[in-house]
Amino acid sequence: MIYIQRRERFSAAHQLYNPNWSEEQNEAVFGKCANQNFHGHNFEMIVTVKGEVNPDTGFVMNLVDLKNIIQGKVTDKLDHKNLNLDVDFLRGKMTSTENIAIEAWKILQPEIAKHGVELHCIRLVETENNSVEYYGE
Numbered sequence: 001m002i003y004i005q006r007r008e009r010f011s012a013a014h015q016l017y018n019p020n021w022s023e024e025q026n027e028a029v030f031g032k033c034a035n036q037n038f039h040g041h042n043f044e045m046i047v048t049v050k051g052e053v054n055p056d057t058g059f060v061m062n063l064v065d066l067k068n069i070i071q072g073k074v075t076d077k078l079d080h081k082n083l084n085l086d087v088d089f090l091r092g093k094m095t096s097t098e099n100i101a102i103e104a105w106k107i108l109q110p111e112i113a114k115h116g117v118e119l120h121c122i123r124l125v126e127t128e129n130n131s132v133e134y135y136g137e
């Protein structure tokens, strides 16, 4: 078993705000991230796929195919978007780094499986200091 990775980048705006809470509670929990006029991040999404090396190609999976899947199914839909307003697969969800990674997994896992390999991890970096890793459970 060997692991391969593809990094994609996207820039997006969002707001962390729970409409079921008071202004005070939102401010207490989310602080500046609750700003009603949104704020932005330059995200990095690192997708790790695992499998065996195909002796004919030397590849687990062609990284160009992986790039096209991630861009076409996920990051093109996030780049230069407002995550709270513009993205169908985030509608009604808190746009935390965790939830973005989980929703990306739901989309990417079946697409990657079509190539006879397995999605292992989605790492989503929101800031230099804040990131999440999701392994599908």
Ligand SMILES: Nc1nc2c(c(=O)[nH]1)N=C([C@H](O)[C@H](O)COP(=O)(O)OP(=O)(O)OP(=O)(O)O)CN2
Pocket: 016, 033, 095, 096, 097, 098, 126, 127, 128, 129, 130
């Ligand atoms: N569990 C989570 N916590 C937080 C998330 C998140 O997605 N999941 N997101 C945020 C903010 O959107 C954002 O990350 C701002 O956080 P902040 O700590 O201010 O980010 P920086 O790394 O830029 O700040 P430093 O002071 O340099 O660490 C908050 N929490």
